[in-house]
Amino acid sequence: MQKHRYNSKWVISYKGKAYATVYGKKKAYEMYVRLSHCMVGLSVEPAPKRDRKRTPEEIAEYNRQWRRKNPDKVKAYNRRSYLKKAAQSSQRQQGDGRSQRQGP
Numbered sequence: 001m002q003k004h005r006y007n008s009k010w011v012i013s014y015k016g017k018a019y020a021t022v023y024g025k026k027k028a029y030e031m032y033v034r035l036s037h038c039m040v041g042l043s044v045e046p047a048p049k050r051d052r053k054r055t056p057e058e059i060a061e062y063n064r065q066w067r068r069k070n071p072d073k074v075k076a077y078n079r080r081s082y083l084k085k086a087a088q089s090s091q092r093q094q095g096d097g098r099s100q101r102q103g104p
Contacts, residue, residue, distance in 0.1 A: 009022070009046070009047035010027075011044070011047045011048075012031060012032055012044055013044075013045065014039060019035075025044075028044050032044045
């Protein structure tokens with residue numbers, strides 16, 4: 001059994017068409033009150049749910065295809081990541097040496 005979740009995204013519609021989307025019911029009603037002074041025909045309703053979410057398998061397949069198409073970007077990312085980890089490990093090693101020298 002699936003839990004019913006509170007809808008976090010709300011739509012302020014003007015004459016049946018979406019005018020603005022806002023996260024949070026309270027924020028949506030505050031905006032509705034502010035706008036209703038100058039616009040007649042506004043309403044607040046929960047935003048419709050998306051029909052389909054991508055599955056983890058679809059996301060993984062997209063990532064594989066992107067990596068295949070962009071080997072230069074992948075190589076650059078891996079290089080940056082390697083250099084960053086190397087810099088962090090060297091800082092850690094230097095930090096360990098300092099803490100030993102400061103002892104009594």
